[in-house]
Amino acid sequence: MSLSMYDASVPVFAKALTVLSTLLDKGEAHAAAHSLAPTELLEARLAPDMYALTRQVQAACDAAKFGSARPAGVTPPSNPDTEATFAELHGRIQATLDFITGIDKAAFNEAAARPVTVKTGGGELNFTGQNYLLGFALPNFFFHIVTAYDILRHKGVEIGKRDFLALG
Amino acid sequence: MSLSMYDASVPVFAKALTVLSTLLDKGEAHAAAHSLAPTELLEARLAPDMYALTRQVQAACDAAKFGSARPAGVTPPSNPDTEATFAELHGRIQATLDFITGIDKAAFNEAAARPVTVKTGGGELNFTGQNYLLGFALPNFFFHIVTAYDILRHKGVEIGKRDFLALG
Numbered sequence: 001m002s003l004s005m006y007d008a009s010v011p012v013f014a015k016a017l018t019v020l021s022t023l024l025d026k027g028e029a030h031a032a033a034h035s036l037a038p039t040e041l042l043e044a045r046l047a048p049d050m051y052a053l054t055r056q057v058q059a060a061c062d063a064a065k066f067g068s069a070r071p072a073g074v075t076p077p078s079n080p081d082t083e084a085t086f087a088e089l090h091g092r093i094q095a096t097l098d099f100i101t102g103i104d105k106a107a108f109n110e111a112a113a114r115p116v117t118v119k120t121g122g123g124e125l126n127f128t129g130q131n132y133l134l135g136f137a138l139p140n141f142f143f144h145i146v147t148a149y150d151i152l153r154h155k156g157v158e159i160g161k162r163d164f165l166a167l168g
Numbered sequence: 169m170s171l172s173m174y175d176a177s178v179p180v181f182a183k184a185l186t187v188l189s190t191l192l193d194k195g196e197a198h199a200a201a202h203s204l205a206p207t208e209l210l211e212a213r214l215a216p217d218m219y220a221l222t223r224q225v226q227a228a229c230d231a232a233k234f235g236s237a238r239p240a241g242v243t244p245p246s247n248p249d250t251e252a253t254f255a256e257l258h259g260r261i262q263a264t265l266d267f268i269t270g271i272d273k274a275a276f277n278e279a280a281a282r283p284v285t286v287k288t289g290g291g292e293l294n295f296t297g298q299n300y301l302l303g304f305a306l307p308n309f310f311f312h313i314v315t316a317y318d319i320l321r322h323k324g325v326e327i328g329k330r331d332f333l334a335l336g
Binding site for chain 2: 004005008011012016112125130134138139146147149153162165
C-alpha cells in the first residue's frame with residue numbers, strides 16, 4: 001500500500017497554508033490588542049539578514065506553488081511579491097490555495113518520475129518529482145511556515161503547537 | 169506511480185536529522201570562536217515559554233522516532249531526555265538515526281492504513297498511518313528542526329538555507 005504524489009503534496013501544503021492564515025489572524029489581533037502597528041510584526045525577523053514575516057509568507061506560498069506545480073508538470077502563475085499588509089498576505093495565501101487545489105489530480109499520476117529542474121544561486125538542481133517533493137519542496141515549505149510561526153511567537157503573539165498542528 | 173510510506177518517512181527524517189547534526193556542529197564552532205559558553209546556545213529560546221535548543225533537538229528526535237515507528241507498527245526505544253551537551257545531542261541524533269534506519273522496510277507495507285493513536289494533553293488523536301505521517305508527524309518533525317535552526321540563526325550562528333536543504 002502506498003501514497004500518491006498528490007496526497008503527499010497538495011493537501012499537505014493546503015493544510016499548512018490554512019494554518020498560516022490562522023496564525024496571521026492571531027498576529028493581527030495581537031497587534032490591535034497591544035496598539036502595535038501591523039508593520040511591527042510584518043517587518044519582524046529573527047536575524048538581521050533573514051527574511052521578515054511578510055517575505056516568509058510569500059516564500060511559503062511560492063514553495064507550495066512550485067512544490068505542487070513542478071511534480072504535476074503544470075505552469076504556475078507568477079506572483080510579484082508586492083504584498084505589504086495582513087489582508088494582502090491573506091489574499092496571496094488564498095490565491096495559492098486556489099491554484100494548488102485547482103490542479104487536476106490526474107496530473108500527478110506520473111509525478112514521482114517526472115524530471116524537475118530548480119535553478120538556484122548555486123546552479124541547477126535536477127531531481128525526479130519524488131526526490132524534489134520529499135527532499136526539497138516539503139522541507140523548504142515547512143522552513144518558511146515554521147519560521148513565520150517562530151517570528152510571531154518571538155514577538156509575543158499567543159500561538160502554540162496546537163495551532164501549528166491545527167488540533168483545534 | 170506512487171510513493172511508499174517508507175520513502176515518505178525514514179529517509180526524510182534521516183536527511184533532516186543529519187542536517188541538524190551539521191547545524192549543531194556549526195553552533196558549537198561559533199560558540200568556540202566567540203568564547204561563548206555552549207549553554208548560551210543550548211539553553212537559548214525564541215520566547216520565554218518555548219523549548220530551548222536542547223529540547224528542540226530532543227523533540228525532533230522523538231518526532232522522527234515516533235513518525236517512523238508508529239506507521240511501521242514497531243515499538244520505539246525510550247529516551248529520557250537527559251542530554252545537556254552538544255556531544256550528547258549528537259549521540260541522541262545518532263541513536264535515532266540507528267533506530268529509524270534499522271526498521272525493516274517491509275514493516276511499512278501496510279503502514280498507510282495502519283491505525284495510529286497519539287495521546288496529547290487534549291486527548292487521544294486517531295489516525296491512519298498515512299494521515300498521521302502527512303498531517304501530524306512530518307509537520308511536527310519539521311517544526312522542531314526549523315525552530316532549532318531559527319534559534320541558532322537568531323543567536324548569530326553562520327548558517328543559511330543551503331545548510332538547511334543540504335545543498336552543499
